Amino acid sequence: MNAEIIAVGSELLLGQINNTNARYLSAQLAGIGVNVYYHTVVGDNPDRVKKALEIADKRSELIIFTGGLGPTKDDLTKETIAKHLGVELAMDEDAMSSIEAYFSRNNRVMTDNNKKQALVLKGSQVLKNDNGMAPGMLYSKDSHHYMLLPGPPFEMEPMFAAYGIPAIMAKMEQQAKIVSRVLRFFGIGEAALETRLEDLIESQSNPTIAPLASESEVTIRLTAMHESEAAAISLIDEMEAKIMERVGHHLYGYDDTSLMLELSKLLKAKGMAVAAAESLTGGMFQQEMTSLPGASGLFKGGVVCYTNEAKINMLQVKKETIDEYGAVSEQCARELAENAARLLGADIGISFTGVAGPDELEGHPAGTVFIGIHMNGKPARVEKLLLSGSRGINRTRAVKYGCHLLINSLKG
Numbered sequence: 427m428n429a430e431i432i433a434v435g436s437e438l439l440l441g442q443i444n445n446t447n448a449r450y451l452s453a454q455l456a457g458i459g460v461n462v463y464y465h466t467v468v469g470d471n472p473d474r475v476k477k478a479l480e481i482a483d484k485r486s487e488l489i490i491f492t493g494g495l496g497p498t499k500d501d502l503t504k505e506t507i508a509k510h511l512g513v514e515l516a517m518d519e520d521a522m523s524s525i526e527a528y529f530s531r532n533n534r535v536m537t538d539n540n541k542k543q544a545l546v547l548k549g550s551q552v553l554k555n556d557n558g559m560a561p562g563m564l565y566s567k568d569s570h571h572y573m574l575l576p577g578p579p580f581e582m583e584p585m586f587a588a589y590g591i592p593a594i595m596a597k598m599e600q601q602a603k604i605v606s607r608v609l610r611f612f613g614i615g616e617a618a619l620e621t622r623l624e625d626l627i628e629s630q631s632n633p634t635i636a637p638l639a640s641e642s643e644v645t646i647r648l649t650a651m652h653e654s655e656a657a658a659i660s661l662i663d664e665m666e667a668k669i670m671e672r673v674g675h676h677l678y679g680y681d682d683t684s685l686m687l688e689l690s691k692l693l694k695a696k697g698m699a700v701a702a703a704e705s706l707t708g709g710m711f712q713q714e715m716t717s718l719p720g721a722s723g724l725f726k727g728g729v730v731c732y733t734n735e736a737k738i739n740m741l742q743v744k745k746e747t748i749d750e751y752g753a754v755s756e757q758c759a760r761e762l763a764e765n766a767a768r769l770l771g772a773d774i775g776i777s778f779t780g781v782a783g784p785d786e787l788e789g790h791p792a793g794t795v796f797i798g799i800h801m802n803g804k805p806a807r808v809e810k811l812l813l814s815g816s817r818g819i820n821r822t823r824a825v826k827y828g829c830h831l832l833i834n835s836l837k838g
Contacts, residue, residue: 427594497540703762
């Protein structure tokens with residue numbers, strides 16, 4: 427089945443919001459073996475929506491619309507589609523009851539235009555909205571299937587996952603088992619990864635190999651299709667083994683994990699806690715750490731020591747160290763990591779100091795970073811990085827490198 431996603435909303439064309447729905451739907455459809463060949467964005471204009479639909483009819487079997495199902499006058503998606511297909515709109519009583527209950531629970535008066543949200547294409551399969559008012563729907567005619575979904579992601583995503591995917595799979599002629607696995611890598615760029623795997627990518631068929639760069643990391647999605655789920659998993663295992671032979675030392679986890687989550691797992695398994703001293707990153711490591719459940723058992727605390735005075739007064743870095751070597755130095759990073767662990771009673775101390783940019787500091791170019799790690803009472807080791815990016819990107823990358831270094835230290 428070949429699909430097209432049509433996002434309806436002038437706010438998308440004006441750049442007021444991002445079209446995250448298309449990204450989400452494409453990923454979900456790929457997971458069930460549906461090919462998405464086109465993304466279209468069209469404003470809240472019935473003539474333009476009609477033209478987009480006429481084009482999609484000629485090239486796609488499954489056409490998914492997002493947006494335009496609300497109560498206002500510019501919400502015209504289902505009216506336009508109904509007219510195009512020659513189908514009436516009918517009131518869905520379950521949806522109407524749900525809308526009325528919503529207003530009753532919130533002690534609000536329901537205006538007549540809200541009833542519009544309960545209208546559906548007559549004869550369609552209604553998709554319940556568990557997080558809003560307007561239901562979705564799937565209407566089939568000849569060899570085409572038209573799915574209408576609400577625009578807000580917090581309504582659309584759970585609706586599609588719970589009701590949309592099963593409805594689409596029921597229409598598919600061949601329901602093979604689709605299995606996907608995401609491999610997550612750090613410390614290697616997308617271009618370098620693809621170069622090492624070039625022959626595997628060029629000869630891919632089943633499973634497919636899809637590299638993707640994202641926020642200073644690289645992921646590979648392996649997707650296999652087979653009548654048997656066990657056989658599909660076996661195909662992925664075989665391909666993963668080939669990939670691991672070449673770039674396995676850069677792999678840090680699978681699927682929806684993150685560097686910080688993997689770090690927290692190791693800290694918990696070893697019964698250890700970390701403390702942080704952050705200059706360059708301004709508390710970003712601590713923010714990421716404390717966003718995880720159970721962080722209180724893994725994280726003792728930290729200090730944002732952005733100025734030299736803070737480093738000296740709060741983290742007890744020797745004034746002579748900064749006078750002789752500077753705040754952006756291996757020596758300063760070492761003292762920050764050791765003192766953070768000692769002062770906060772942690773098993774591990776980590777420090778970040780450097781030059782985020784855009785200007786140089788203490789003779790060091792932007793992107794110079796020193797990360798100190800003090801563990802098990804041993805002298806701290808310091809890693810020097812030379813990053814290239816904007817101020818924000820350099821800070822984000824520094825935090826990720828810090829997590830990666832801690833992970834490797836704990837594994838070692």
